[in-house]
Amino acid sequence: MEANMQLAVAVAVVVVVVAWRIISGKRNGNYKDYNLPLPRGATGWPLIGETIPFLRAINNPRNPRKFVEEHERKYGPVFRANLFGTSKTVVTVDPEFSKYVLQNEGRLFHSKYLLSMRTIIGKYSILAVRGELQRKLHGTVNKFLSAEKLSSESIAYIQNIFELGMKKWEGHNRELHLQEEIHKVVLNLMAKKLIDLNPEEDMKEINKLRALDDLAGAIVTVPLNIPGSPFSRGIKARKTVLQKIHECIKERKEHPEVIRNDMLTHLVKDGSFPEEIIADLIMSLFFASYETSSKALTFAVKFLTDTPRALEEMRAEHDALVSSKGDGKLTWDDYASMKFTHWVIKETLRLGNVAPAVFREAAQDIKTKDFVIPKGWAILVLLNGTHLDDKNYSDPLTFNPWRWQDEPALELSKDPWFLCFGGGARFCPGYHFAKLEMALFLHSFISKFRWEAVEEDELHYFPYTYMKKGLPLRLSPRDST
Ligand code: HEM
16 A cells, blocks of 8 residues: 555656656747747756755855856856746846846836845835836935045045944954954944934944844745744844834924934935835835945955955055055045055955845846747846856956956946946946945055954855855954064
Protein backbone atom coordinates (compact mmCIF):
# COMPACT_ATOMS: atom_id res chain seq x y z
CA MET A 1 0.00 0.00 0.00
CA GLU A 2 2.76 2.31 1.07
CA ALA A 3 4.75 1.39 -2.05
CA ASN A 4 1.69 2.16 -4.24
CA MET A 5 1.33 5.50 -2.54
CA GLN A 6 4.99 6.33 -3.17
CA LEU A 7 4.62 5.32 -6.80
CA ALA A 8 1.51 7.50 -7.19
CA VAL A 9 3.32 10.49 -5.70
CA ALA A 10 6.35 9.91 -7.94
CA VAL A 11 4.12 9.67 -11.04
CA ALA A 12 2.26 12.85 -10.03
CA VAL A 13 5.56 14.71 -9.61
CA VAL A 14 6.79 13.53 -13.02
CA VAL A 15 3.49 14.58 -14.67
CA VAL A 16 3.63 18.06 -13.09
CA VAL A 17 7.27 18.55 -14.08
CA VAL A 18 6.73 17.34 -17.65
CA ALA A 19 3.60 19.51 -18.02
CA TRP A 20 5.53 22.47 -16.65
CA ARG A 21 8.39 21.90 -19.07
CA ILE A 22 5.95 21.63 -22.02
CA ILE A 23 4.13 24.79 -21.01
CA SER A 24 7.35 26.71 -20.44
CA GLY A 25 8.76 25.37 -23.70
CA LYS A 26 5.70 26.69 -25.54
CA ARG A 27 6.14 30.03 -23.88
CA ASN A 28 9.55 30.23 -25.51
CA GLY A 29 7.83 30.22 -28.96
CA ASN A 30 6.48 33.29 -30.74
CA TYR A 31 4.29 35.55 -28.69
CA LYS A 32 0.84 36.46 -30.06
CA ASP A 33 1.06 37.47 -33.73
CA TYR A 34 4.17 39.61 -33.36
CA ASN A 35 6.32 37.00 -35.05
CA LEU A 36 8.77 37.48 -32.21
CA PRO A 37 9.55 35.19 -29.26
CA LEU A 38 9.53 36.04 -25.58
CA PRO A 39 13.01 36.69 -24.17
CA ARG A 40 14.85 33.40 -23.83
CA GLY A 41 15.36 32.02 -20.36
CA ALA A 42 14.63 29.43 -17.76
CA THR A 43 11.47 28.98 -15.78
CA GLY A 44 13.03 26.87 -13.02
CA TRP A 45 10.87 24.78 -10.73
CA PRO A 46 7.19 25.53 -10.15
CA LEU A 47 6.69 28.16 -7.42
CA ILE A 48 10.24 28.30 -6.04
CA GLY A 49 11.63 29.03 -9.51
CA GLU A 50 15.20 30.30 -9.41
CA THR A 51 14.99 32.65 -6.44
CA ILE A 52 17.28 30.58 -4.21
CA PRO A 53 20.21 30.24 -6.69
CA PHE A 54 19.74 33.91 -7.61
CA LEU A 55 20.02 35.07 -3.97
CA ARG A 56 22.85 32.66 -3.20
CA ALA A 57 24.89 34.00 -6.11
CA ILE A 58 24.20 37.66 -5.50
CA ASN A 59 25.34 37.34 -1.89
CA ASN A 60 28.61 35.67 -2.81
CA PRO A 61 31.23 38.44 -2.60
CA ARG A 62 33.68 36.43 -4.69
CA ASN A 63 31.35 36.21 -7.68
CA PRO A 64 28.05 38.08 -7.27
CA ARG A 65 27.45 37.73 -11.04
CA LYS A 66 27.50 33.92 -11.11
CA PHE A 67 23.75 33.52 -11.69
CA VAL A 68 23.76 36.30 -14.26
CA GLU A 69 26.82 34.95 -16.07
CA GLU A 70 25.31 31.48 -16.42
CA HIS A 71 22.04 32.88 -17.76
CA GLU A 72 23.72 35.46 -19.97
CA ARG A 73 25.91 32.77 -21.56
CA LYS A 74 22.84 30.68 -22.43
CA TYR A 75 20.24 33.33 -23.21
CA GLY A 76 21.92 36.72 -23.65
CA PRO A 77 21.96 39.82 -21.41
CA VAL A 78 18.16 40.19 -21.34
CA PHE A 79 16.64 36.92 -20.14
CA ARG A 80 13.57 35.44 -18.53
CA ALA A 81 13.82 34.10 -15.01
CA ASN A 82 11.39 32.77 -12.45
CA LEU A 83 12.07 35.04 -9.47
CA PHE A 84 10.16 36.10 -6.35
CA GLY A 85 7.19 33.91 -7.17
CA THR A 86 6.63 34.89 -10.80
CA SER A 87 7.90 33.31 -13.98
CA LYS A 88 6.78 36.45 -15.84
CA THR A 89 10.02 38.22 -15.00
CA VAL A 90 12.65 39.56 -17.35
CA VAL A 91 16.11 40.39 -16.01
CA THR A 92 18.30 42.89 -17.83
CA VAL A 93 22.05 43.35 -17.44
CA ASP A 94 22.32 44.83 -20.92
CA PRO A 95 23.31 48.47 -20.25
CA GLU A 96 21.59 49.71 -23.43
CA PHE A 97 18.35 47.90 -22.69
CA SER A 98 18.47 48.84 -18.98
CA LYS A 99 18.82 52.50 -19.96
CA TYR A 100 15.96 52.14 -22.43
CA VAL A 101 13.75 50.75 -19.63
CA LEU A 102 14.68 53.52 -17.20
CA GLN A 103 14.32 56.29 -19.77
CA ASN A 104 10.86 55.15 -20.82
CA GLU A 105 9.41 55.26 -17.32
CA GLY A 106 5.81 56.46 -17.41
CA ARG A 107 5.42 55.60 -21.11
CA LEU A 108 6.44 52.02 -21.85
CA PHE A 109 7.28 51.03 -18.28
CA HIS A 110 6.08 51.81 -14.74
CA SER A 111 7.90 51.42 -11.50
CA LYS A 112 6.67 48.36 -9.67
CA TYR A 113 7.64 47.34 -6.18
CA LEU A 114 6.68 44.33 -4.11
CA LEU A 115 3.53 44.58 -1.99
CA SER A 116 5.66 44.48 1.19
CA MET A 117 7.58 47.57 0.06
CA ARG A 118 4.48 49.51 -1.08
CA THR A 119 2.80 48.84 2.26
CA ILE A 120 5.81 49.93 4.26
CA ILE A 121 6.69 53.10 2.35
CA GLY A 122 3.08 54.14 1.75
CA LYS A 123 0.69 54.31 -1.18
CA TYR A 124 1.57 57.96 -1.85
CA SER A 125 5.30 57.40 -1.63
CA ILE A 126 7.15 58.97 -4.56
CA LEU A 127 8.59 55.52 -5.29
CA ALA A 128 5.12 53.97 -5.58
CA VAL A 129 3.04 56.65 -7.34
CA ARG A 130 2.99 57.05 -11.10
CA GLY A 131 2.14 59.65 -13.74
CA GLU A 132 1.43 63.29 -12.94
CA LEU A 133 1.77 62.95 -9.14
CA GLN A 134 5.20 61.29 -9.44
CA ARG A 135 6.38 64.07 -11.79
CA LYS A 136 5.15 66.79 -9.42
CA LEU A 137 6.72 65.18 -6.35
CA HIS A 138 9.96 64.50 -8.21
CA GLY A 139 10.17 68.13 -9.39
CA THR A 140 9.58 69.39 -5.83
CA VAL A 141 12.32 67.20 -4.34
CA ASN A 142 14.70 68.02 -7.18
CA LYS A 143 14.30 71.73 -6.54
CA PHE A 144 14.85 71.38 -2.81
CA LEU A 145 18.00 69.27 -3.28
CA SER A 146 19.45 71.06 -6.33
CA ALA A 147 23.17 71.78 -6.51
CA GLU A 148 22.48 75.55 -6.41
CA LYS A 149 20.48 75.29 -3.20
CA LEU A 150 22.96 72.93 -1.57
CA SER A 151 25.94 75.09 -2.52
CA SER A 152 24.49 78.11 -0.73
CA GLU A 153 22.93 76.46 2.33
CA SER A 154 24.11 73.03 3.26
CA ILE A 155 27.85 72.67 3.68
CA ALA A 156 28.24 74.25 7.13
CA TYR A 157 25.49 72.28 8.84
CA ILE A 158 26.38 68.96 7.22
CA GLN A 159 29.98 69.41 8.35
CA ASN A 160 28.80 70.41 11.78
CA ILE A 161 26.54 67.37 12.25
CA PHE A 162 29.25 64.95 11.12
CA GLU A 163 31.90 66.51 13.39
CA LEU A 164 29.52 66.41 16.32
CA GLY A 165 28.79 62.72 15.69
CA MET A 166 32.50 61.89 15.31
CA LYS A 167 33.30 63.44 18.70
CA LYS A 168 31.73 60.32 20.21
CA TRP A 169 34.25 58.16 18.38
CA GLU A 170 37.30 59.91 19.84
CA GLY A 171 39.79 58.14 22.14
CA HIS A 172 42.77 55.82 21.68
CA ASN A 173 42.24 52.39 20.16
CA ARG A 174 38.52 52.93 20.24
CA GLU A 175 36.73 49.84 18.88
CA LEU A 176 33.39 50.32 17.17
CA HIS A 177 31.18 48.93 14.44
CA LEU A 178 31.37 51.68 11.88
CA GLN A 179 28.23 50.68 9.95
CA GLU A 180 26.06 51.26 13.03
CA GLU A 181 27.83 54.50 13.94
CA ILE A 182 27.50 55.93 10.44
CA HIS A 183 23.82 55.01 10.53
CA LYS A 184 23.41 57.24 13.57
CA VAL A 185 25.16 60.28 12.11
CA VAL A 186 23.33 59.97 8.78
CA LEU A 187 20.04 59.76 10.66
CA ASN A 188 20.97 62.94 12.56
CA LEU A 189 21.67 64.62 9.24
CA MET A 190 18.42 63.55 7.57
CA ALA A 191 16.37 64.41 10.69
CA LYS A 192 17.80 67.95 10.41
CA LYS A 193 17.35 68.23 6.65
CA LEU A 194 13.84 66.80 6.48
CA ILE A 195 12.11 67.80 9.73
CA ASP A 196 14.53 70.17 11.47
CA LEU A 197 15.41 68.01 14.46
CA ASN A 198 18.72 69.03 15.94
CA PRO A 199 21.13 66.41 17.35
CA GLU A 200 22.23 68.84 20.07
CA GLU A 201 18.68 69.40 21.36
CA ASP A 202 16.28 66.78 20.03
CA MET A 203 18.17 63.50 20.50
CA LYS A 204 15.18 61.87 22.20
CA GLU A 205 12.98 62.58 19.20
CA ILE A 206 15.70 61.50 16.76
CA ASN A 207 16.06 58.22 18.65
CA LYS A 208 12.40 57.48 17.95
CA LEU A 209 13.30 57.64 14.25
CA ARG A 210 15.70 54.72 14.78
CA ALA A 211 12.54 52.75 14.01
CA LEU A 212 13.65 53.35 10.41
CA ASP A 213 16.23 50.61 10.97
CA ASP A 214 13.39 48.11 10.74
CA LEU A 215 12.24 49.31 7.32
CA ALA A 216 15.02 47.85 5.19
CA GLY A 217 14.44 44.33 6.49
CA ALA A 218 10.70 44.60 5.82
CA ILE A 219 10.62 45.69 2.20
CA VAL A 220 11.51 42.42 0.50
CA THR A 221 9.63 39.93 2.59
CA VAL A 222 6.34 38.04 2.81
CA PRO A 223 3.71 40.72 3.52
CA LEU A 224 2.06 38.85 6.41
CA ASN A 225 1.53 40.86 9.55
CA ILE A 226 2.55 38.08 11.99
CA PRO A 227 3.80 39.46 15.34
CA GLY A 228 7.60 39.50 15.49
CA SER A 229 8.06 39.02 11.72
CA PRO A 230 10.21 41.52 9.75
CA PHE A 231 7.08 42.76 7.98
CA SER A 232 5.22 43.39 11.22
CA ARG A 233 8.27 45.25 12.63
CA GLY A 234 8.30 47.33 9.44
CA ILE A 235 4.61 48.23 9.85
CA LYS A 236 5.24 49.28 13.45
CA ALA A 237 8.26 51.35 12.37
CA ARG A 238 6.18 53.07 9.70
CA LYS A 239 3.57 54.03 12.31
CA THR A 240 6.20 55.47 14.68
CA VAL A 241 7.89 57.55 12.01
CA LEU A 242 4.58 58.72 10.51
CA GLN A 243 3.35 59.80 13.91
CA LYS A 244 6.44 61.99 14.35
CA ILE A 245 5.99 63.48 10.88
CA HIS A 246 2.32 64.31 11.56
CA GLU A 247 3.28 65.99 14.86
CA CYS A 248 5.76 68.14 12.95
CA ILE A 249 3.16 69.03 10.30
CA LYS A 250 0.74 70.11 13.04
CA GLU A 251 3.42 72.28 14.63
CA ARG A 252 4.27 73.91 11.27
CA LYS A 253 0.59 74.72 10.71
CA GLU A 254 0.04 76.12 14.19
CA HIS A 255 3.25 78.19 14.18
CA PRO A 256 3.86 79.41 10.63
CA GLU A 257 5.90 82.32 12.05
CA VAL A 258 8.79 80.00 13.07
CA ILE A 259 11.52 80.21 10.44
CA ARG A 260 12.89 76.82 9.46
CA ASN A 261 14.78 75.55 6.47
CA ASP A 262 13.74 71.90 6.40
CA MET A 263 11.94 70.05 3.61
CA LEU A 264 8.75 69.58 5.63
CA THR A 265 8.28 73.30 6.36
CA HIS A 266 8.89 74.01 2.69
CA LEU A 267 6.17 71.52 1.68
CA VAL A 268 3.63 72.75 4.24
CA LYS A 269 4.18 76.42 3.27
CA ASP A 270 4.03 75.62 -0.42
CA GLY A 271 0.57 74.07 0.04
CA SER A 272 0.65 72.07 -3.23
CA PHE A 273 0.04 68.69 -1.57
CA PRO A 274 -2.44 67.39 1.05
CA GLU A 275 -1.08 66.28 4.44
CA GLU A 276 -1.24 62.55 3.67
CA ILE A 277 0.93 62.97 0.57
CA ILE A 278 3.41 65.25 2.38
CA ALA A 279 3.75 62.67 5.16
CA ASP A 280 4.40 59.81 2.70
CA LEU A 281 6.89 61.96 0.79
CA ILE A 282 8.92 62.71 3.92
CA MET A 283 8.67 59.05 4.90
CA SER A 284 10.04 57.96 1.51
CA LEU A 285 12.79 60.57 1.65
CA PHE A 286 13.91 59.13 4.98
CA PHE A 287 13.77 55.67 3.47
CA ALA A 288 15.56 56.59 0.21
CA SER A 289 18.32 58.59 1.87
CA TYR A 290 19.07 56.81 5.14
CA GLU A 291 20.05 53.29 4.11
CA THR A 292 21.64 54.31 0.83
CA SER A 293 24.04 57.02 1.96
CA SER A 294 24.97 55.37 5.25
CA LYS A 295 25.84 52.14 3.45
CA ALA A 296 27.73 53.99 0.72
CA LEU A 297 29.84 55.71 3.39
CA THR A 298 30.50 52.45 5.23
CA PHE A 299 31.62 50.82 1.97
CA ALA A 300 33.87 53.78 1.09
CA VAL A 301 35.73 53.32 4.40
CA LYS A 302 35.88 49.55 3.87
CA PHE A 303 37.31 49.89 0.34
CA LEU A 304 39.84 52.51 1.49
CA THR A 305 40.90 50.27 4.40
CA ASP A 306 41.60 47.48 1.91
CA THR A 307 43.38 49.74 -0.59
CA PRO A 308 46.25 51.55 1.22
CA ARG A 309 47.41 53.40 -1.91
CA ALA A 310 43.97 54.98 -2.32
CA LEU A 311 43.81 55.87 1.38
CA GLU A 312 47.20 57.54 1.13
CA GLU A 313 46.04 59.64 -1.82
CA MET A 314 42.84 60.58 0.05
CA ARG A 315 44.91 61.66 3.07
CA ALA A 316 47.15 63.82 0.89
CA GLU A 317 44.11 65.50 -0.70
CA HIS A 318 42.36 66.22 2.59
CA ASP A 319 45.50 67.19 4.52
CA ALA A 320 46.21 69.81 1.83
CA LEU A 321 42.67 71.16 2.22
CA VAL A 322 42.95 71.29 6.01
CA SER A 323 46.21 73.19 5.90
CA SER A 324 44.84 75.66 3.34
CA LYS A 325 41.86 76.54 5.58
CA GLY A 326 42.34 78.68 8.62
CA ASP A 327 38.93 77.96 10.23
CA GLY A 328 38.38 74.44 8.87
CA LYS A 329 35.07 75.50 7.29
CA LEU A 330 34.69 74.11 3.79
CA THR A 331 33.04 75.86 0.84
CA TRP A 332 31.40 74.53 -2.31
CA ASP A 333 34.61 75.30 -4.21
CA ASP A 334 36.58 73.18 -1.73
CA TYR A 335 34.09 70.38 -2.31
CA ALA A 336 34.40 70.74 -6.08
CA SER A 337 38.19 70.65 -5.78
CA MET A 338 38.29 67.21 -4.07
CA LYS A 339 39.30 65.48 -7.26
CA PHE A 340 40.42 62.13 -5.92
CA THR A 341 37.49 62.01 -3.47
CA HIS A 342 35.05 62.26 -6.38
CA TRP A 343 36.73 59.26 -8.01
CA VAL A 344 36.56 57.35 -4.72
CA ILE A 345 32.83 58.09 -4.42
CA LYS A 346 32.07 56.92 -7.96
CA GLU A 347 34.11 53.77 -7.53
CA THR A 348 32.46 53.06 -4.16
CA LEU A 349 29.03 53.35 -5.76
CA ARG A 350 30.00 51.16 -8.71
CA LEU A 351 31.54 48.40 -6.62
CA GLY A 352 29.26 48.74 -3.57
CA ASN A 353 25.96 48.86 -5.50
CA VAL A 354 24.00 50.36 -2.67
CA ALA A 355 20.90 50.16 -4.87
CA PRO A 356 21.54 46.77 -6.50
CA ALA A 357 18.38 46.69 -8.65
CA VAL A 358 15.23 48.58 -9.59
CA PHE A 359 11.90 47.02 -10.52
CA ARG A 360 9.66 47.97 -13.43
CA GLU A 361 6.53 46.61 -15.11
CA ALA A 362 5.78 46.66 -18.85
CA ALA A 363 2.92 49.14 -19.34
CA GLN A 364 2.20 47.64 -22.78
CA ASP A 365 3.59 44.85 -24.97
CA ILE A 366 7.22 45.87 -25.53
CA LYS A 367 8.59 44.91 -28.94
CA THR A 368 12.30 44.96 -29.67
CA LYS A 369 14.00 43.53 -32.75
CA ASP A 370 14.71 40.26 -30.89
CA PHE A 371 11.79 39.62 -28.51
CA VAL A 372 8.51 40.78 -26.99
CA ILE A 373 7.91 41.49 -23.30
CA PRO A 374 4.17 41.17 -22.70
CA LYS A 375 2.24 43.90 -20.89
CA GLY A 376 2.23 43.40 -17.11
CA TRP A 377 5.49 41.43 -16.95
CA ALA A 378 8.04 42.43 -14.33
CA ILE A 379 11.44 43.76 -15.35
CA LEU A 380 14.35 43.54 -12.96
CA VAL A 381 16.98 46.08 -13.96
CA LEU A 382 19.95 44.50 -12.24
CA LEU A 383 22.30 47.43 -11.77
CA ASN A 384 25.04 45.43 -10.06
CA GLY A 385 24.95 42.97 -12.97
CA THR A 386 26.06 45.86 -15.18
CA HIS A 387 28.47 47.53 -12.75
CA LEU A 388 30.37 44.32 -12.01
CA ASP A 389 30.60 43.11 -15.60
CA ASP A 390 34.13 42.77 -17.00
CA LYS A 391 32.77 43.74 -20.43
CA ASN A 392 32.07 47.21 -19.00
CA TYR A 393 34.86 47.58 -16.39
CA SER A 394 38.25 45.92 -16.36
CA ASP A 395 38.91 43.85 -13.23
CA PRO A 396 35.43 44.78 -11.94
CA LEU A 397 35.70 43.36 -8.41
CA THR A 398 38.77 45.49 -7.65
CA PHE A 399 38.41 48.90 -6.03
CA ASN A 400 40.16 51.18 -8.47
CA PRO A 401 39.28 54.90 -8.09
CA TRP A 402 41.85 55.80 -10.77
CA ARG A 403 39.59 54.29 -13.44
CA TRP A 404 37.49 57.50 -13.11
CA GLN A 405 40.32 59.94 -13.72
CA ASP A 406 38.85 61.43 -16.87
CA GLU A 407 35.50 62.08 -15.19
CA PRO A 408 33.97 65.48 -14.37
CA ALA A 409 33.92 66.12 -10.58
CA LEU A 410 30.36 67.24 -9.98
CA GLU A 411 28.42 65.95 -12.97
CA LEU A 412 26.98 62.45 -12.97
CA SER A 413 29.31 60.55 -15.27
CA LYS A 414 30.43 60.41 -18.86
CA ASP A 415 30.36 56.65 -18.48
CA PRO A 416 27.20 55.33 -20.19
CA TRP A 417 27.09 52.21 -17.98
CA PHE A 418 27.13 54.04 -14.65
CA LEU A 419 23.53 53.61 -13.44
CA CYS A 420 24.08 53.85 -9.67
CA PHE A 421 21.49 56.62 -9.35
CA GLY A 422 19.05 55.08 -11.84
CA GLY A 423 17.94 57.06 -14.88
CA GLY A 424 15.05 58.71 -16.69
CA ALA A 425 12.09 60.25 -14.86
CA ARG A 426 13.02 58.53 -11.60
CA PHE A 427 16.69 59.48 -11.63
CA CYS A 428 17.65 59.91 -7.96
CA PRO A 429 16.80 63.49 -6.92
CA GLY A 430 19.12 63.06 -3.91
CA TYR A 431 22.14 62.63 -6.20
CA HIS A 432 23.86 65.94 -5.36
CA PHE A 433 23.04 65.64 -1.67
CA ALA A 434 24.35 62.06 -1.48
CA LYS A 435 27.64 62.98 -3.15
CA LEU A 436 28.09 66.10 -1.03
CA GLU A 437 27.46 64.27 2.24
CA MET A 438 29.85 61.49 1.24
CA ALA A 439 32.63 63.95 0.44
CA LEU A 440 32.13 65.93 3.65
CA PHE A 441 31.99 62.80 5.79
CA LEU A 442 35.17 61.40 4.25
CA HIS A 443 36.91 64.76 4.71
CA SER A 444 36.21 64.82 8.46
CA PHE A 445 36.78 61.11 9.03
CA ILE A 446 40.09 60.97 7.18
CA SER A 447 41.36 64.21 8.72
CA LYS A 448 40.55 63.09 12.26
CA PHE A 449 41.26 59.37 12.44
CA ARG A 450 43.60 56.60 11.54
CA TRP A 451 42.15 53.13 11.83
CA GLU A 452 42.59 49.40 11.29
CA ALA A 453 40.14 46.55 10.78
CA VAL A 454 39.44 44.52 13.94
CA GLU A 455 38.40 41.53 11.83
CA GLU A 456 37.75 40.70 8.19
CA ASP A 457 34.32 41.67 6.90
CA GLU A 458 32.50 41.36 3.57
CA LEU A 459 29.66 42.93 1.60
CA HIS A 460 26.25 41.34 1.19
CA TYR A 461 23.92 42.47 -1.54
CA PHE A 462 20.44 41.18 -0.83
CA PRO A 463 17.71 42.04 0.18
CA TYR A 464 19.71 45.22 0.75
CA THR A 465 23.42 45.93 0.79
CA TYR A 466 25.33 45.77 4.09
CA MET A 467 28.57 44.70 5.74
CA LYS A 468 28.05 41.29 7.26
CA LYS A 469 29.81 42.06 10.56
CA GLY A 470 29.06 45.79 10.61
CA LEU A 471 32.67 46.80 9.80
CA PRO A 472 34.43 46.53 13.18
CA LEU A 473 37.32 49.04 13.31
CA ARG A 474 39.85 50.30 15.84
CA LEU A 475 40.15 54.11 15.67
CA SER A 476 42.76 56.49 17.05
CA PRO A 477 43.26 60.22 16.51
CA ARG A 478 45.44 61.06 13.47
CA ASP A 479 47.80 63.23 15.52
CA SER A 480 48.63 60.50 18.10
CA THR A 481 51.25 57.77 17.72
C1 HEM B 1 24.47 56.82 -2.30
C2 HEM B 1 23.27 57.22 -2.13
C3 HEM B 1 22.10 56.97 -3.05
C4 HEM B 1 21.94 56.07 -4.06
C5 HEM B 1 22.95 55.04 -4.58
C6 HEM B 1 20.61 56.26 -4.60
C7 HEM B 1 20.09 55.54 -5.67
C8 HEM B 1 18.82 55.74 -6.19
C9 HEM B 1 18.28 55.02 -7.32
C10 HEM B 1 18.99 53.91 -8.10
C11 HEM B 1 17.04 55.49 -7.54
C12 HEM B 1 16.09 55.07 -8.67
C13 HEM B 1 15.00 54.16 -8.18
C14 HEM B 1 14.10 53.73 -9.33
O1 HEM B 1 14.37 54.01 -10.48
O2 HEM B 1 13.09 53.06 -9.03
C15 HEM B 1 16.77 56.49 -6.54
C16 HEM B 1 15.58 57.17 -6.40
C17 HEM B 1 15.33 58.08 -5.40
N1 HEM B 1 16.25 58.61 -4.50
FE1 HEM B 1 18.15 58.04 -4.29
N2 HEM B 1 20.00 57.25 -3.90
C18 HEM B 1 20.87 57.73 -2.95
C19 HEM B 1 20.66 58.74 -2.05
C20 HEM B 1 19.51 59.49 -1.95
C21 HEM B 1 19.32 60.59 -1.05
C22 HEM B 1 20.38 61.14 -0.10
C23 HEM B 1 18.03 61.02 -1.24
C24 HEM B 1 17.30 62.16 -0.58
C25 HEM B 1 17.81 63.05 0.20
C26 HEM B 1 17.43 60.18 -2.27
C27 HEM B 1 16.14 60.29 -2.72
C28 HEM B 1 15.59 59.53 -3.71
C29 HEM B 1 14.20 59.60 -4.11
C30 HEM B 1 13.13 60.49 -3.49
C31 HEM B 1 14.02 58.70 -5.17
C32 HEM B 1 12.73 58.37 -5.91
C33 HEM B 1 12.59 59.19 -7.18
C34 HEM B 1 11.32 58.87 -7.94
O3 HEM B 1 10.83 57.74 -7.89
O4 HEM B 1 10.84 59.80 -8.61
N3 HEM B 1 18.37 59.27 -2.67
N4 HEM B 1 17.89 56.64 -5.74
